[in-house]
Structures are given as structure tokens and as C-alpha cells.
Amino acid sequence: MELQLFGINHKTSDVSEREKFIINESNQILLDNHLKNIFNDKLESFFGISTCNRTEFYYFGELSISSNIFYEVMNILGKDDINKDNFYFLDRHDALVHMCKVASGIDSQVLGEQEILGQFKKALKIAQELKIVNGKLLTLSNKVLEISKKARTKTDIGLNSLSVSGLAYKLVKNIFEEPKDQNILIVGAGSLAHSVMENLFKNGINKIKSVNRSVKKIKLDNDYELISSSLESLHDELEFADIVIASSATELPLIGKGAVENALKKRKYKPMLLIDLGVPRNIEDETRKIEQVYLFSIDDIEKITQENYGQRSIEAEKAMNIIALEARNALDSFSLKHTKDRISIQLEEFLKGLSPQEIIQFKDSKDFSGLISSIKTINIENPKYNNFEDIKKLDDHIVESMIKRFIENA
Numbered sequence: 001m002e003l004q005l006f007g008i009n010h011k012t013s014d015v016s017e018r019e020k021f022i023i024n025e026s027n028q029i030l031l032d033n034h035l036k037n038i039f040n041d042k043l044e045s046f047f048g049i050s051t052c053n054r055t056e057f058y059y060f061g062e063l064s065i066s067s068n069i070f071y072e073v074m075n076i077l078g079k080d081d082i083n084k085d086n087f088y089f090l091d092r093h094d095a096l097v098h099m100c101k102v103a104s105g106i107d108s109q110v111l112g113e114q115e116i117l118g119q120f121k122k123a124l125k126i127a128q129e130l131k132i133v134n135g136k137l138l139t140l141s142n143k144v145l146e147i148s149k150k151a152r153t154k155t156d157i158g159l160n161s162l163s164v165s166g167l168a169y170k171l172v173k174n175i176f177e178e179p180k181d182q183n184i185l186i187v188g189a190g191s192l193a194h195s196v197m198e199n200l201f202k203n204g205i206n207k208i209k210s211v212n213r214s215v216k217k218i219k220l221d222n223d224y225e226l227i228s229s230s231l232e233s234l235h236d237e238l239e240f241a242d243i244v245i246a247s248s249a250t251e252l253p254l255i256g257k258g259a260v261e262n263a264l265k266k267r268k269y270k271p272m273l274l275i276d277l278g279v280p281r282n283i284e285d286e287t288r289k290i291e292q293v294y295l296f297s298i299d300d301i302e303k304i305t306q307e308n309y310g311q312r313s314i315e316a317e318k319a320m321n322i323i324a325l326e327a328r329n330a331l332d333s334f335s336l337k338h339t340k341d342r343i344s345i346q347l348e349e350f351l352k353g354l355s356p357q358e359i360i361q362f363k364d365s366k367d368f369s370g371l372i373s374s375i376k377t378i379n380i381e382n383p384k385y386n387n388f389e390d391i392k393k394l395d396d397h398i399v400e401s402m403i404k405r406f407i408e409n410a
Contacts, residue, residue: 001044002063003140004091005098006070007056010109013086015299019280020082021055023048024249025126027077032132034076039065045137047127049102051119052164052279052298053109058099060137063091093331096140100323103148105157109302112157112312115164117148140334147326151319159312165195167301168245168275169203175273175294176243179205185241186210187255187282188248189218189228196245196277197226211237212248238263238272245275246282257286264292275301343391344402350375351406359410368403372396 008018028048035043039061046059057073066089074082090098101107103120124141127133133141152158172179184200186193189212197208201220210218210228219225229237231254238244238259248254255274264272274295276283281297288295354362362368375391391399 001042001061001136002092003058003060003095003137004063004066004089005056005058005095006066006087006089007054008086008088009054009056009107010299010302012088015279015281015297016285017083017086018053018055021074021077021079022050022280023055023057024050025130028127028132029130031073031076032130035069035072038072039069043069044135045133047123047133047137047141049120049123050279051116052277052302053107053116054102056102058095058137058141060135060140066091093327096144096327096331097323099141099144100147100151100327101320103144104151104319104323106151106316106319106323109299110167111309111316112152112159113163114158117145117152120148121145136334136338140330143330143334147323147330150326151322154322155315155318157312157315157319159315163195163199164192164277164298165199168196168277169199171275171296171301172200172205172243172273173203179203179243180207182207182242183240184208184243184245185237187234187244187246188212188278189214189216190247190249192247192277193245194218196247209237209241235259235262239266241272242270243273243275244283245277247277248282250278250282251280253280253282253284255283255287257284257290260287260290260293264290277301343394347375347391347399347402348406351403351410354410359407362403362407363410366404368400368407369396371403372399375399 008021010018031046035046042065043059043061046057046061048055048057059069061069070084070087070089074080098107103117105112105114105116108116124133124138124145128138172182172184176182179200182205184205184207186197186208187210189210193210193212197210197218198220200208201224206224208226210216210226211231211234212228213231215230216228217225218228234254238255241263244255246255260272260274264270269292271292271294274283274287274293276295276297279298283295285295285297287293362371
């Protein structure tokens with residue numbers, strides 16, 4: 001079995017394609033139930049991640065299932081019409097390096113962005129809580145977090161980079177001379193929406209309203225909090241909003257072209273800035289055709305805010321060198337450990353064939369050189385011992401420690 005992945009990101013497609021393939025908590029449970037029945041022991045475990053820039057599916061399984069698992073995932077999620085050409089497929093070292101690039105921010109549209117490491121960690125934690133990810137994939141994914149942290153702390157890849165919420169504020173500031181005079185409506189009250197509100201508030205903007213599926217108290221600092229309205233009031237609130245920033249988790253757009261046109265009419269056609277941070281999108285793309293509306297998707301705002309990119313790209317090269325080396329070392333150690341585990345199990349079965357007198361003799365002499373030589377040179381046709389070919393790759397002192405442990409416990 002090997003580490004493998006497939007995914008779609010901002011390099012292979014725009015947001016209109018990425019929003020078709022989203023992995024969340026509920027559909028991971030669905031996938032877990034079906035994939036285990038389909039692939040049985042050929043698939044050890046998996047988990048997925050969806051962010052503004054990408055959706056990726058990580059798994060540890062037989063290389064032979066790589067093509068089938070893609071089609072099964074798409075079929076289970078009802079995405080049979082999705083274009084496979086927009087996806088990339090990686091395995092082994094390339095897959096581990098890519099995961100490290102993602103978690104460290106090297107693979108993000110805003111190079112070195114701050115939020116992705118936390119998003120990767122959260123996706124892994126959710127999969128653990130759902131009991132979907134385990135074993136070797138969990139071990140390697142934790143290694144990804146370790147390597148990515150090292151790449152960020154040992155370089156300045158995050159030099160003056162902005163979070164998604166920071167990008168939203170920067171866009172507002174670029175368009176409005178006095179952002180604090182504008183009425184701002186936030187759609188959603190999740191972690192991203194909360195971060196947007198905090199960013200606006202700390203920059204002196206407090207004319208903020210929030211609508212959400214459920215009424216929610218949102219604390220912006222020790223002395224200030226606001227209470228979101230229900231989503232039912234969204235269309236009424238649009239009339240008063242100079243700026244709308246949407247980041248709700250939704251399958252279909254919450255704000256349509258007609259709703260915006262109605263709001264504009266009531267506003268006497270005073271222009272509106274709409275920032276859609278959602279993937280899938282919260283605002284119908286047709287809305288951008290309205291003359292008095294300025295609509296920016298997540299792809300739009302990330303393309304226009306690339307300060308200090310030159311310096312960060314230099315640091316990204318340094319980070320990549322760290323990732324490439326650490327990933328190779330991690331896979332070598334991982335492979336060696338699991339080779340030793342396999343050999344240890346089969347070696348123990350083999351040593352159980354020793355007579356009590358032979359075990360006593362070895363305990364007394366503590367000389368295992370002859371036994372090691374015999375094990376490394378004999379040919380055993382029994383398939384139960386097929387990993388004895390691998391034992392020749394191990395140093396004698398490693399084999400000796402395995403034998404010694406068995407003899408002492410016999």
C-alpha cells in the first residue's frame with residue numbers, strides 16, 4: 001500500500017469548477033461507508049480537505065485502485081459529470097511533498113497564506129473524530145504538519161502575507177476612502193466570517209451587521225459583540241448594505257441577481273460592493289452583470305493582492321528545499337519501520353521452530369551470528385516467510401536485536 005491523493009485547485013480550475021467538488025463532514029461519513037465495502041483491505045483509510053483554493057482526497061491504499069477510487073468517489077457524491085482533466089493524481093513521495101506544500105502555504109494562490117496550516121490540522125482532526133483516518137495515513141499526515149511547521153518557521157515564506165479575511169479588508173480599503181462610513185453586511189457566522197468581522201472591527205469599522213442560518217452572539221472584543229439576524233432577513237438587509245461579504249457554507253447561492261436588483265432599486269441605485277468568499281459561491285455570478293454592482297469572487301481578490309510576492313517566492317524556494325529533504329527522510333524512516341515490523345512478525349514465526357535446547361544454548365552463548373548468517377542465506381519457499389528477502393536489506397545488528405528480543409522472552 002502507498003500514500004496517494006487526487007485533487008482540484010486554483011491552478012487547474014476556477015471557482016466555478018472547484019465548487020462542484022466539496023468534501024465535508026457528512027459526505028466523508030457517506031464515503032467511508034461505501035468505499036470500505038467496495039475496496040475492502042485494498043484501502044486502509046482516507047480523509048479530505050476543502051478550502052477556498054482546493055479540494056483534495058488523501059488515502060493510503062493499493063496503487064491498483066487509484067483510477068477506480070476516483071470514479072467511485074465521484075459516483076457516490078453524484079459528481080459523474082465532473083471533468084477529470086481538471087484533477088491531478090499523485091502518489092508516494094510526490095504525494096507527501098504536495099501535502100507539505102499545501103499545509104505550508106506554498107501551494108496557495110496567496111503564497112505563504114496563514115490559514116491553511118490550521119485548516120489542514122482541523123480536517124485531520126475531524127477525520128480522526130469520525131474514525132475515518134488511522135494507521136499509516138494518520139502517521140504520515142501528522143508528519144506533514146511537522147514538516148510544514150518547520151518550513152514556515154525556518155523561512156520567511158509568510159512575510160507580510162494576508163489571511164483571506166485580511167484580503168477582504170484590503171479590498172474594501174482599496175475601493176472606499178472611508179470604509180468606516182459604509183454599512184457592511186456579513187453573510188454567515190462561521191470561523192471565516194468571524195475572522196472577517198474581527199479584522200474589520202480592529203481597523204475601526206463597526207457599522208457591521210450579520211445574517212446567519214441561526215441567531216448567534218458574536219464577540220469581536222472584550223467590550224463589543226453583535227447578534228446575527230436569521231437568514232430570513234437577508235433580502236431585507238441587502239437594501240441597507242454598501243458592502244456585502246459572504247462566506248456561508250451552502251450548496252446553492254444565497255444571493256441571486258434578482259434580490260440584488262430589488263435591493264438596488266430601494267437604494268436608488270447606490271452602488272454595492274459584493275465580496276464572495278464562499279466555495280461553493282454564495283452569490284450568483286450573473287450578479288456581476290449589474291452596472292451598479294462590483295462582485296469579487298475568492299479567485300478575484302486573491303489575484304489582486306500579491307504584495308511582497310517576490311521576497312516570499314525566494315523564501316518559498318528555501319521552504320521547498322526543506323520539504324523535499326524532510327519528506328524523503330520521513331518516507332525512508334516510515335518504509336524502514338514498516339519493513340522491520342513485517343520482518344519481525346515473520347521472523348518470530350520462524351524462530352518458534354527452535355527447540356527448547358537451541359533456545360537455552362542461544363541464551364547462554366548470546367552469539368547469534370551463525371543464526372543470522374543462516375537466515376540471510378537460506379531459501380524458504382513457504383510464502384509465509386516471503387519477507388525474508390527483505391531481511392537481507394537490514395544491518396546485522398538490527399536482525400540481532402530482533403532475535404535477541406525473542407530469545408530473551410522465550
